[in-house]
């Protein structure tokens with residue numbers, strides 16, 4: 001993979017996607033600069049770990065307070081660089097980070113507390129074991145542009161509070177938000193070498209993966225995720241890959257039509273459809289199909305599209321011409337293969353170069369890319385199904401498995417359908433909000449990635465697990481050590497029968513437990 005040396009510099013600019021205005025020009029960090037950042041982080045990390053969880057919580061609580069106080073400034077910057085409506089910048093970015101910080105800071109103690117491992121086998125009773133969780137060291141985080149604050153910030157808070165150093169490579173489309181995150185961490189007291197931002201493009205990201213980091217947390221496309229997995233494999237670099245999705249929405253015949261159609265419209269067009277968890281395909285029971293499609297079209301036509309900084313805007317621009325072209329090609333291919341474009345289906349050049357009208361497609365099929373590939377734009381393709389089994393089969397007919405939603409007034413039925421869907425998150429009667437539930441893990445099956453962020457499982461990704469065992473009888477030689485002799489195999493057979501035949505192991509464990517209880521009672 002080509003990476004710049006110090007003699008060749010690559011530059012790029014950050015733009016406002018609503019206006020095309022250049023916000024700032026940047027030089028990509030070179031391989032040497034990335035390596036130097038990682039070396040500084042490595043040198044500083046032991047002191048950060050030694051500081052202890054209580055002190056780290058104190059610092060990160062200050063970060064949380066600063067973010068809350070400076071929410072408007074941060075949200076305005078997100079809208080400026082990523083285009084989303086101001087309200088979404090507050091809700092899906094600032095709020096999500098503040099609540100994730102609450103969870104991480106509350107949970108950090110219990111993650112790092114040694115965990116006793118009770119031994120079930122009677123012959124291992126004389127030992128005691130613990131799980132110790134310790135930071136990996138330096139965690140590299142590579143993030144995309146669509147959630148430029150909430151993705152790297154939630155991961156960074158979890159990594160930092162557990163004692164890791166972080167080197168972040170934000171998307172080249174949203175570097176200013178990445179730098180704002182660093183500014184807030186530094187103002188809170190996170191040492192500069194413990195959280196660093198390396199600015200640059202994909203080659204800078206590749207340099208970070210190649211640097212001597214201890215783990216990589218990547219969020220982005222499947223194609224880049226695959227490249228990162230390949231680069232990480234030769235040295236077994238632990239990876240978390242949060243990749244793309246083609247999330248289905250299943251509207252069963254007993255769903256509330258008004259609620260489900262509003263959800264479909266918000267789920268498809270929020271952040272201009274540029275959300276890994278957006279509704280990328282919608283399956284509706286045949287009996288509701290005409291009314292559902294009509295309601296979606298009506299609600300979509302009412303959306304106010306414009307500059308996200310304008311308080312009344314409900315859908316902003318797409319991030320780039322590249323993303324617009326993918327969207328256009330999916331819609332055009334579907335249209336020429338027989339899909340009906342009921343609203344939208346065109347650019348809104350009169351507002352700005354990156355605007356595309358929110359689009360509802362009916363009569364799409366699984367032969368169209370708009371149903372099989374991630375579109376990542378404001379399009380809602382709707383299909384009819386006849387039976388629950390068919391809906392589940394269609395939902396599972398995908399290389400992705402990030403999230404899904406099921407809509408029904410019967411919650412037990414919703415839960416039963418959810419069990420049969422291949423996705424990391426399935427929501428019944430809601431969508432997308434799983435990302436804002438700080439206790440819930442986030443991540444996908446199949447091509448949507450490996451590992452988890454958020455929740456306790458996400459915290460567990462930020463530590464390595466060590467098992468420590470200590471024998472209470474330090475002077476006793478173990479029965480199974482050398483000195484086998486000719487009868488050893490026969491003795492072992494007898495021993496195995498003694499333990500496992502006719503439930504003896506259970507009886508013996510019970511007897512040992514009673515003995516232990518008796519000893520405790522008598523203090524012997």
Ligand code: NAD
Nearest residue numbers: 143144145170171201202205206220221224242243244276
């Ligand atoms: P992308 O893969 O193009 O880029 C993501 C990041 O990777 C950027 O910072 C980029 O500079 C960097 N990068 C590019 N090539 C690299 C390489 N070879 N080595 C290391 N880093 C490299 O993705 P994107 O367009 O920024 O984001 C959109 C994608 O992200 C969509 O597919 C979306 O579904 C996915 N996404 C997933 C989640 C999730 O949690 N599962 C969340 C948000 C976005």
